[in-house]
Amino acid sequence: MTAASEDTLTKVSTEAATEFVKTFYPALGLNRGSLSSYYSLEPTTILFNGNRVADGAAVQEIFTNQMSPTYYEVQSYDCQIINKAYPTVLPGGGLKPLSERGVKDMSILIIVSGFVRYGEGRDQPQRGFSETFVLVPNPSAERARGRKDWLIESQNFRLVV
């Protein structure tokens, strides 16, 4: 593994954040059946307004079966690399060998600011939210289309307005 330059690290992390934000929020509204695919299999903490949710499957279940229509709009977001040498754990257990680790083996902090409308129609009030994510590398070796390079390790959603 060679140390990546600051340019590369910035490019990779900010593009990962953009890709995530631009697909995850629309999915919350329109593609709820795909939600679990955004999550790590063993996320540490998932919170919605202080309610703890077990995992990605539970998030998908809640959004699919219990939520009114929602419309999210992201107004601002930013990210920082947390660990640029993230100890990615292989699906079969055990750490990914150092020789196989690349620039994408990084964990990323993302903070998003925007609004959400619950219910149908533009007349519904806009509720401001702030949401924090920690994304970690996807350990799966699968190379299928639409494979996500990063998955949600923790998530904290809060209505703030």
Place this chain on the structure above:
Amino acid sequence: MKSMKSRRGGGNDRGGIRKRGPTRTDRDGDMDMDASGARAKRNRAEKSGLGGRLAGAGAGGRAAGASSRAHARKKMDDVLERAIYSLDEPTNFPRGKKPSSDLEPFSVRGWKSSKAASNRDGGVESLIAFLERRMNSFMKSGPRAKITKSRTEGDTLIAFVRPDLAGHMLRINNNVFAGAHVTVEAYTAATALENELAAADTGPNSTTDIKTRMTTILGKRFFPATKLLDLSKMLDDPDMDSVEFLNTASTKSKFFPALMKVWEMGFKTTAERLEAVESVSLAGNKLSNINPVTTLAQSFPDIQYLDLSDNNLKNSQAMIGWRWKFRNLIFLDLTGNEISSDPTFKDTMLKWYPKLQTLNNVQVRTPEEVAAQKKTPIPILPPHFIDESQVGENFVRAFFPGYDNDRNSLVSSVYDDESTFSLNVNTTATRAGQTETAGWGEYIRKSRNLDKISHLSARMSRSFKGVEKIREVFNSLPPTRHPDLIAKAEQWLIECHPVPHLPDPTGQSPTGVGGLSLMVHGQLEESVGGKIELRSFDRTFIIGPGNTPGGIRVISEVFSLRAYGGHEAWSPEIQALSQIPQVAVPGPVLTPSPAPPAAAAPGGNVAEGYGLPRPGKSDAQLQQEQMVIQMSEKSGMTFEYSEMALAGNGWNVELAWKNFEQLKATNALPPTAFLAPA
């Protein structure tokens, strides 16, 4: 005028509005009916271009003398009505809005001291010709430059031009017109008010004088104890019965915006201003639409009670300007207005004002219905705060006072050379009410909103790594004041949970070290150009062990700023349990915890594996489960209540136990809190 002067005292009326209180100051509006006042009035009436009616009415009032004051008074009322609440005059006070959508207004000053000022028209015509000539001289092609529209306000010419000419207009600034330097500036609300006040300038004190008058009017109509600003029946106010006053600040429909401006000047901070008033009455002001008073919504965005009774509002169109305003309105009185008999009236008002409960003194919505509306699909719970040895708590307690008071020491104590920081501004954030936001200045230059900042070089230069870079950026940001973490706890929402696999500063652990993610939502005050601005923020820190003085370092931090959005959004919807101890004990509060783990069945039937390690279960969760089991064994409470007690006390066993004992001693716990006897 003597008594006016003595009352003016030190002349500093900042904050005076509040202090003055409901006590009526002595009325001496009549004092101004002296010769100089009348003269000033006549001059101004001519100058202001308000036309013969006002000048005539004023002159009539004066000629009539004291013997026919009642008659004069009546005439005055007519003038007042037209002047202050005129219908045919559009709102002339462009608070950020252009009078015409495709023309831009500019103010031109300084020409009054030119040679052309002695022309019959005061030099206006030759000034306009001069401006057009200058603009054309800057242009090489395209349609000729023209002043499309213009008017004068005192010594200022307001000239309207096509937007493409804006640059050329500004270039004329400081050019010489007929021997005088002219100032050309974009015409804004601030300029408008300045002109308004300056238009009264017949003596060195008259601007202050108008301000003082308005302060007097506001002072006697503001009732701090009940948070009421009573602006009803303004036309009958003896303090409005001042010729000088009327002819100046009240010309056209500018009186009210100026009054609002004076009100705003009376407060040091936006928060203080917003909190001062809950109710406003504009009853009995003969309003046939809200245009003349529309700025009320800017100065009082959060009021809950609004009395518009006994006006001449005919239909909802007359109120359309307030369609999206007053989002917190719970009481609205429109009795004595034609609008009330409109069949769609109730539905329209319910739609316009989501929190409205009482309309024309009749309940139209219950508090429960309002609450149900606000209810989100995901209930609002108290903060989830899972700390480790109070590391997170101590960090927050030290960080914010440090950020306010001594950023240098703060940076040295919790950042290291690997720490990264960036900030972003959400300039379009949803707000609480219609509060205006000050510009973002220094923040916007550093904002790394990735939605807007797409170039890699900018993304790099707006991220700061290491103690010195972070010190530099912190010191470049405006000084702040955060509310007290304990005294104003409700203004904060602070959550915390463990995060694994953080970089190990010693490099020893291949899987990294554990740390905490801290998510802080709150507000800060900041001094912008001498005015205190209130903003909201969201700030996330990833903290972990480090070689800093306190052994804790910030690994990554993102600071997000937005317009003030209040703190109502996170006040918990479930209050039932947290309210009990408020009566019983002043100590730590037992609150419902976020989603008790599914394993902790209320009856105490322990799901398999609860409290035992299993794959995928974090150490922190395991530790908590074990604490819940111990708490349950010791207290006899169910797992659910045991977890509530622990979570509600930050997982501090001692505090949770103390809390439990207090609640038990006062019989505040329901029978269902306890395990059924075996």
